[in-house]
Amino acid sequence: MSDYDAIIIGAGLGGLACGAILARSGVKTLILEQSGNTGGCCSSIQHDGFTFDIGPSVVEFKWVWDILFEKLGRKTADYIDFIEIDPIYSFITSDGKRFSYPADLTKTRKTIETLSPDDVKGWDKFVRIGSGMSEIFFKSSMFTPMMTLRDMMIFGIKNPLLSLKLKYVFINFESALKGFFKSEAVRASMGMHAYYLGLPPALCPGYAVFLCYTDHEGVHYPKGGMGSIPKGIEKAYREEDGEIRFGERVIKIITDKNRAAGIRTASGKEITSRVVISNINAKTCYLDLIGRDYLPRWAVKAMESYEYSFANPNLMLGLKDQIGLDAHHTVCHSTIEDMNSAWFDYCLKGKIPSRGFLLLSCPTIEDHSLAPENHHCLNIVTVAPYRLSGGKDWDSIREEYIESRIDIVEKEFHLNLRENIVAAKLNTPKDFERMLLQPEGAIFGIQFDNASSMIFRPRIRSGAIKNLYLVGSSTHLGGGTPTTTASGILAADMILREVF
Numbered sequence: 138m139s140d141y142d143a144i145i146i147g148a149g150l151g152g153l154a155c156g157a158i159l160a161r162s163g164v165k166t167l168i169l170e171q172s173g174n175t176g177g178c179c180s181s182i183q184h185d186g187f188t189f190d191i192g193p194s195v196v197e198f199k200w201v202w203d204i205l206f207e208k209l210g211r212k213t214a215d216y217i218d219f220i221e222i223d224p225i226y227s228f229i230t231s232d233g234k235r236f237s238y239p240a241d242l243t244k245t246r247k248t249i250e251t252l253s254p255d256d257v258k259g260w261d262k263f264v265r266i267g268s269g270m271s272e273i274f275f276k277s278s279m280f281t282p283m284m285t286l287r288d289m290m291i292f293g294i295k296n297p298l299l300s301l302k303l304k305y306v307f308i309n310f311e312s313a314l315k316g317f318f319k320s321e322a323v324r325a326s327m328g329m330h331a332y333y334l335g336l337p338p339a340l341c342p343g344y345a346v347f348l349c350y351t352d353h354e355g356v357h358y359p360k361g362g363m364g365s366i367p368k369g370i371e372k373a374y375r376e377e378d379g380e381i382r383f384g385e386r387v388i389k390i391i392t393d394k395n396r397a398a399g400i401r402t403a404s405g406k407e408i409t410s411r412v413v414i415s416n417i418n419a420k421t422c423y424l425d426l427i428g429r430d431y432l433p434r435w436a437v438k439a440m441e442s443y444e445y446s447f448a449n450p451n452l453m454l455g456l457k458d459q460i461g462l463d464a465h466h467t468v469c470h471s472t473i474e475d476m477n478s479a480w481f482d483y484c485l486k487g488k489i490p491s492r493g494f495l496l497l498s499c500p501t502i503e504d505h506s507l508a509p510e511n512h513h514c515l516n517i518v519t520v521a522p523y524r525l526s527g528g529k530d531w532d533s534i535r536e537e538y539i540e541s542r543i544d545i546v547e548k549e550f551h552l553n554l555r556e557n558i559v560a561a562k563l564n565t566p567k568d569f570e571r572m573l574l575q576p577e578g579a580i581f582g583i584q585f586d587n588a589s590s591m592i593f594r595p596r597i598r599s600g601a602i603k604n605l606y607l608v609g610s611s612t613h614l615g616g617g618t619p620t621t622t623a624s625g626i627l628a629a630d631m632i633l634r635e636v637f
């Protein structure tokens with residue numbers, strides 16, 4: 138007789154979603170979280186009177202949470218208060234120009250027309266194809282487990298449009314954009330979406346361009362900060378008698394004849410369970426918590442072959458005045474070449490890029506509750522390497538990094554930032570590693586290229602260890618708030634079908 142039916146390692150979105158459905162179905166579930174909070178990357182913190190989001194700044198695909206709460210016999214709105222973001226983005230160019238993409242497709246068409254009249258036809262085609270691709274690549278794949286080649290084939294048969302548009306799986310993001318838009322300015326305004334998959338436009342799979350379309354189906358922010366999403370799921374989980382223990386780091390998944398049988402914590406507790414669900418990095422789960430000696434050789438080789446995903450330092454600033462931003466998200470405009478160069482010439486060489494991906498997020502534009510009266514929160518998110526060249530490390534360059542980001546925003550994009558700052562907190566890739574035990578601060582677990590997506594990514598049901606399931610960024614669907622939540626739903630459905 139086991140202590141629990143299911144133990145979940147980590148209270149990120151994937152672990153919480155999975156736990157809530159299991160608990161709702163009467164499965165005796167325990168979540169063990171090493172930090173003092175739920176949410177992992179998707180958390181908010183209090184600092185000098187401001188509520189800062191440590192990771193994501195908006196969500197796409199809000200319907201994923203509607204599906205989750207429906208499965209929990211509840212309404213999303215009773216647990217999470219989502220506000221719609223409009224415009225989706227504003228852009229600032231270094232010559233001081235501003236333009237924005239409103240949620241409304243026709244209004245965005247007008248913006249495109251102003252930028253490049255020749256690209257209006259391309260936009261219309263993009264919208265036409267985008268709506269079909271959104272169904273396949275995002276909606277349909279979101280709830281299709283990818284365990285075997287057969288699953289992939291069935292997915293293809295059920296979505297005949299996929300075979301006609303298969304090229305978007307094989308060409309890169311940059312080429313896919315070129316197929317629709319002639320103007321470099323228009324392409325550049327959409328290029329940053331490649332980094333939503335954690336890769337530059339030259340390496341990111343082409344289908345990700347359609348995220349520029351799905352944005353127009355709704356981008357949302359949860360009132361109270363991004364941490365309100367995990368808090369809402371945690372509430373439902375507890376109402377279903379789910380148990381969470383904080384400050385409990387799991388150091389071992391105990392196996393018995395290739396079957397997960399429980400866990401051991403850093404404080405020496407051994408807890409048995411019928412099923413173990415890992416919401417942590419897949420490489421850590423297999424290579425450290427299970428251990429090479431307990432795995433088949435192919436599983437060790439497979440895990441070793443995966444690269445960690447990119448890192449995203451997040452500079453969180455409290456401001457005493459708005460700095461002239463007119464949208465929740467403002468993108469400091471860069472060319473596609475800059476976005477690629479940020480990866481190849483900087484990140485891969487251990488250098489921090491000055492251009493290529495700079496996102497300003499100002500959630501207090503919609504939600505004033507996050508800051509003292511008349512004050513604002515601003516996050517500056519960039520892509521950067523975990524390992525720095527020249528013998529530097531993140532702890533020794535904190536101040537230098539903060540100053541350099543402020544300089545870019547002030548000098549290149551002409552925003553009056555420095556004199557408005559009243560609070561500052563920086564989370565470097567090293568901080569993410571320390572806070573959330575994410576190896577190399579890899580916010581998406583493992584890299585998300587074609588060679589490590591769908592059936593080529595670590596699977597939700599482990600093939601090497603029975604009764605071990607994986608959720609979160611490094612399994613099927615990859616990193617992101619909706620995808621990791623969906624992975625938890627997929628895993629719970631599978632566990633209920635296969636084990637209980």
Ligand SMILES: Cc1cc2nc3c(=O)[nH]c(=O)nc-3n(C[C@H](O)[C@H](O)[C@H](O)COP(=O)(O)OP(=O)(O)OC[C@H]3O[C@@H](n4cnc5c(N)ncnc54)[C@H](O)[C@@H]3O)c2cc1C
Nearest residue numbers: 147149150151171177178192193194387609610616617618
């Ligand atoms: C700066 C940044 C910006 C982002 N921007 C966006 C965005 O705009 N939109 C979007 O959709 N996504 C964004 N993301 C990605 C998104 O936040 C993540 O992909 C998602 O939240 C990860 O969820 P997860 O289920 O994989 O769990 P994680 O968030 O990785 O949580 C895992 C949990 O496991 C715990 N844990 C780890 N090891 C152990 C152990 N041994 N024992 C016990 N507990 C353990 C950790 O403490 C953590 O709480 C961003 C992330 C970051 C960091």
